[in-house]
Ligand SMILES: CSC[C@@H](O)[C@@H](O)C(=O)COP(=O)(O)O
């Protein structure tokens with residue numbers, strides 16, 4: 001799905017976002033209009049989903065360009081309400097090339113029921129999908145931040161953990177944020193994290 005007048009790199013980023021949105025929808029991670037997706041281009045441009053649409057039925061018009069501070073390049077366009085949570089990751093680490101946010105049932109339920117500041121994932125083979133992990137004989141901590149409708153304020157809370165979150169993070173009663181150097185890696189990490197959260201939830205119910 002090429003946008004007329006846009007270059008190949010832009011069209012590839014849009015295609016990545018549309019396909020990832022479909023995948024997340026197939027897995028039940030973007031109900032209603034939940035979730036947002038972004039991709040950084042090699043030249044630094046950032047493509048992100050518009051606010052409000054269904055992320056499983058995106059088309060090229062559902063993806064817009066923002067600057068590094070999260071401002072849409074075209075005035076009047078409305079980028080994701082959670083744009084600042086994406087741009088802070090790109091600003092923190094230039095190696096990050098894609099950011100995904102979804103609202104799964106395990107992520108929502110676990111994060112609401114867990115009173116502590118994190119969810120610990122230990123002993124799972126699938127931990128190896130996360131950056132820097134090479135064995136199941138380890139524990140990875142997924143920070144849990146309280147939800148806040150003021151995204152700028154939430155971003156300042158998340159900021160203190162940047163660089164210390166190999167598996168991404170959870171927002172209480174809300175969902176997960178996961179990222180990677182490219183869209184396939186970000187998707188694999190999201191899939192891994194969702195699988196592990198589902199395992200934790202299942203074990204707590206036993
Ligand atoms: C359907 S409510 C979900 C929103 O409040 C928000 O959390 C979300 O994930 C999607 O917001 P959006 O502005 O479309 O990127």
Ligand SMILES: [Zn+2]
Pocket residue numbers: 034035036082101102103174175
């Ligand atoms: Zn959300």
